[in-house]
Amino acid sequence: MDITEQVRDSLRRGGVRDGLGVVYCPHTTAATTINEHAEPDVVHDMLLWLNRAVPQAEPGFRHGEGNSDSHIKASLIGSGTTVLVVDGDLVLGTWQGVFFCEFDGPRRRTVHVQWLGK
């Protein structure tokens, strides 16, 4: 889920001109990342690969909730993503957007953004 505009809104309200922000997901079966947001096929292909590489059921998995794959994907992609801020705007490449990655949903989720700088 592309959350670039929500992150940019938070930046406008947070008032940092030069520094960085950490986009942080307080959930153990979800993550955040930065990747291409112009072309939805990239998201499709990334989820396809992740779901094949980390299958939901794997011989030897013990976790009773049956969502070990979601936890593994969360740590592979990572809970937090750092974005740079210069002259009051995000430093993102032409094709880059910030994503929230749901690996065990749909669920109601929260994302924190912390800004640091001046």
Added chain:
Amino acid sequence: MDITEQVRDSLRRGGVRDGLGVVYCPHTTAATTINEHAEPDVVHDMLLWLNRAVPQAEPGFRHGEGNSDSHIKASLIGSGTTVLVVDGDLVLGTWQGVFFCEFDGPRRRTVHVQWLGK
């Protein structure tokens, strides 16, 4: 290895009320991450998957020390993990804990935590 309490101790000593911390591992065959720490089966399943996905011996591996898998896992999970701090406490979800991930041990290891904010 769950190091959440050690990170919280460092926060109390470091004196940051609002900002962030970076939990950093200066080793090339270990990493840090945030994931579920209430249920040890999640750790078990994650290590099981990582050890299958990145086998110790792989045709074509050249590294003489025979621990290329540990280096690869280190970069997949990442050396550093950022934790947010609000009102003097870590911003962690209900099930989240901070982990040191040993991929080539047991060894004596060091973890640095740097706090930034006010």
Added chain:
Amino acid sequence: MDITEQVRDSLRRGGVRDGLGVVYCPHTTAATTINEHAEPDVVHDMLLWLNRAVPQAEPGFRHGEGNSDSHIKASLIGSGTTVLVVDGDLVLGTWQGVFFCEFDGPRRRTVHVQWLGK
């Protein structure tokens, strides 16, 4: 590509004595990481594994540019890497170096480094 010296140069010019830096890659098919830079075989083995684990063509991939694998590797390794700074120098382990990871090159690329602290 080992960019440790370029990051260190940036630190010298940026003037931070105590804090952190974020090495950030504004491209969706490249990444940054920290790993062993004394032994080139580690880089070789990591790329070998990544190229096998994330093949260029995978049944079901839709992205028309044919480089979904590069995007997936970018999110697995991550766009940004945080390095700590203490006493005016990078906190790196004996074998650690900072790497720019090209997954869809060769191309002309940019890396930003943002320093924060005092």
